[in-house]
Amino acid sequence: xLKINGLSKTYExxxxxxxxxTLDIPKGMFGLLGPNGAGKSSLMRTxxxxxxxxxxxxxxxxxxxxxxxQSLRQRLGYLPQDFGVYPRVSAYDLLDHxxxxxxxxxxxxxxxxxxGLLAHTNLYQHKKKAVSGFSGGMRQRFGIAxxxxxxxxxxxxxxxxxxxxxxxxxxxxNLLVSLGxxxxxxxxxxxxxxxxxxxxxxxxxxxxxILLEGNPILLTNQLNERIWRKTVSQEEAIEIxxxxxxISKRLFAGQTIIHVMADQAPEGFETAPANLEDVYFSTxxxxxxxx
Ligand SMILES: Nc1ncnc2c1ncn2[C@@H]1O[C@H](COP(=O)(O)OP(=O)(O)O)[C@@H](O)[C@H]1O
Ligand SMILES: [Mg+2]
Numbered sequence: 001x002l003k004i005n006g007l008s009k010t011y012e013x014x015x016x017x018x019x020x021x022t023l024d025i026p027k028g029m030f031g032l033l034g035p036n037g038a039g040k041s042s043l044m045r046t047x048x049x050x051x052x053x054x055x056x057x058x059x060x061x062x063x064x065x066x067x068x069x070q071s072l073r074q075r076l077g078y079l080p081q082d083f084g085v086y087p088r089v090s091a092y093d094l095l096d097h098x099x100x101x102x103x104x105x106x107x108x109x110x111x112x113x114x115x116g117l118l119a120h121t122n123l124y125q126h127k128k129k130a131v132s133g134f135s136g137g138m139r140q141r142f143g144i145a146x147x148x149x150x151x152x153x154x155x156x157x158x159x160x161x162x163x164x165x166x167x168x169x170x171x172x173x174n175l176l177v178s179l180g181x182x183x184x185x186x187x188x189x190x191x192x193x194x195x196x197x198x199x200x201x202x203x204x205x206x207x208x209x210i211l212l213e214g215n216p217i218l219l220t221n222q223l224n225e226r227i228w229r230k231t232v233s234q235e236e237a238i239e240i241x242x243x244x245x246x247i248s249k250r251l252f253a254g255q256t257i258i259h260v261m262a263d264q265a266p267e268g269f270e271t272a273p274a275n276l277e278d279v280y281f282s283t284x285x286x287x288x289x290x291x
Pocket of ligand 2: 040041042081158159
């Protein structure tokens with residue numbers, strides 16, 4: 001549905017934010033996973049027609065996005081990473097205002113759309129409250145409500161879960177899942193669980209390049225029987241890192257758990273089921289080592 005071909009962008013300060021990005025994104029939820037500075041927001045803004053590229057093309061359902069941005073905008077909903085300052089107006093009035101900007105001129109139709117979206121995002125009971133007083137989770141749900149005005153076929157949501165507490169994040173995930181499989185939904189995130197919980201398709205972006213693309217389950221299965229685990233002290237961890245291909249190191253109950261990728265068990269390691277975090281970290285790790 002959404003085809004991105006050879007997209008590159010270098011900012012005026014010389015930062016190469018996108019380096020020959022090619023992606024074919026089908027309907028459903030697509031996870032764009034990458035660390036800070038990877039180029040996620042740059043890509044999302046370019047898809048959303050807010051900035052240009054130096055080279056490459058984007059088409060959505062046959063629309064050439066650079067040649068005909070207006071047609072794309074009519075089918076697009078976008079939740080930017082920084083949604084900016086919220087005015088002290090009620091959720092209802094703000095969404096109503098945004099609906100007017102979106103071109104929903106008929107009053108009855110607009111009321112139905114605004115009420116419906118506030119209900120869908122679980123904000124109906126708060127509709128008279130100022131958005132400026134909303135919690136982080138409520139703001140992000142409001143952000144989805146405004147992005148859904150006009151029933152877009154393409155929804156771009158840029159790091160919507162950053163900063164949400166686990167309960168809010170869970171609620172937000174459920175909202176995203178409720179949007180169904182008929183839209184193209186691109187979700188950018190640096191949180192692996194966002195992708196593993198939500199996305200049948202994903203790509204890893206780092207330093208402006210697509211490093212990996214595919215189905216999270218298949219990608220994870222490819223690492224099965226190659227991931228080994230050991231619980232160690234911090235000193236031991238440092239020593240192991242000098243000798244083995246350590247892909248992740250995490251703390252659990254004050255102890256360090258190391259994941260290593262290898263064809264055979266290193267001395268003292270036990271087998272561990274592969275997970276998407278292993279996929280992500282091993283991809284970033286081998287990219288760093290190649291650089
Ligand atoms: N408007 C800009 N001008 C110059 N550099 C930018 C601009 N926007 C982003 N960058 C740089 O481009 C790189 C990618 O940024 P960004 O797309 O925001 O990545 P992400 O969203 O993955 O954190 C970073 O090095 C960032 O500092
Ligand atoms: Mg970003």
